[in-house]
Amino acid sequence: MSDIYDYPEIYDERFTDRANQVYKQHYIKMLGEKNIHSVLDCSFGTGCLTFPLAELEYQVSGSDISVPMLNRAAEKAKIKGLEIELKQCDFRELSSHFAQQFDCVMSTGNALAHVVNMDVIKTIHEMDKCIKPGGYLYYDSRNWEKSLQDAARFQIGQPFYRADDVRVGYVQVWDYHADGSITINILQSYEKDGRIFDKKEFQEYLHPFSLGPVKAELDKMGYTQIQVRPFPWLEDRSFEEIGWYCLLAKKPRPVDLPFQPAS
Ligand SMILES: C[S@@+](CC[C@H](N)C(=O)[O-])C[C@H]1O[C@@H](n2cnc3c(N)ncnc32)[C@H](O)[C@@H]1O
The missing domain is CATH 2.20.25 (N-terminal domain of TfIIb)
Incomplete structure (x- = not known):
């Protein structure tokens, strides 16, 4: 059977203009007023969930493992007249492909579940390396518990x-x-x-993964203001009710980290 990511034009059929508007509303509510300007989506795909950010004038970069998905994204960016830096890479090795850091590093479209649970945590660490101190980590995912x-x-x-x-x-x-x-x-x-x-x-x-271990890891890494919301976040609902969620967490600045005496 075919891999949907080898048919990006078919993958895109489900993403309507209405969906684009809803995602914009979601991002304004979730990321607005947080001093976020530069964004890297490490599972950019064809950009259905990230072009709305570029249209909201965030400075967007993207990466993905799939060449056909990225080719389609590049064509769409050209048609939309958007300047977006795109690179092919596995998000488990993200930091070796991006030298600069971003205000927010995200993984959109339930992409983290494509790797085994241990590698979700590895990816969180790779994303962290590409986030500026005081910046944000964001992902959306199916609510696998539900x-x-x-x-x-x-x-x-x-x-x-x-x-x-x-x-x-x-x-x-x-x-x-x-x-x-x-x-x-x-x-x-x-x-x-x-x-x-x-x-x-x-x-x-x-590979379904639970929210708990990801939250615990972010906690251990000193992340604060961890928010879990429905995706898209149009109204508040309890985690047990929602089929899809997103998580946003703030990376500590070195001054925010507790003092570790030299041993
Ligand atoms: C459901 S699609 C979401 C794409 C896009 N974010 C969107 O919502 O339209 C999942 C994406 O994750 C990418 N992906 C899967 N495993 C990956 C990995 N290890 N590293 C980077 N990208 C990966 C796939 O190629 C695919 O484009």
């Missing part, structure tokens, strides 16, 4: 219309593996005049 509790096998998405009036049906079938990983099978149907004329199948392979 997903695993619900243990749903079939998820039927809201059908949507492409610009050419083709109606796209969207179903996910989740395969739960004994080692805790999950394959999400994505089935799409393409319909015009009441008839399906094409079908596509893709898959994502993911």
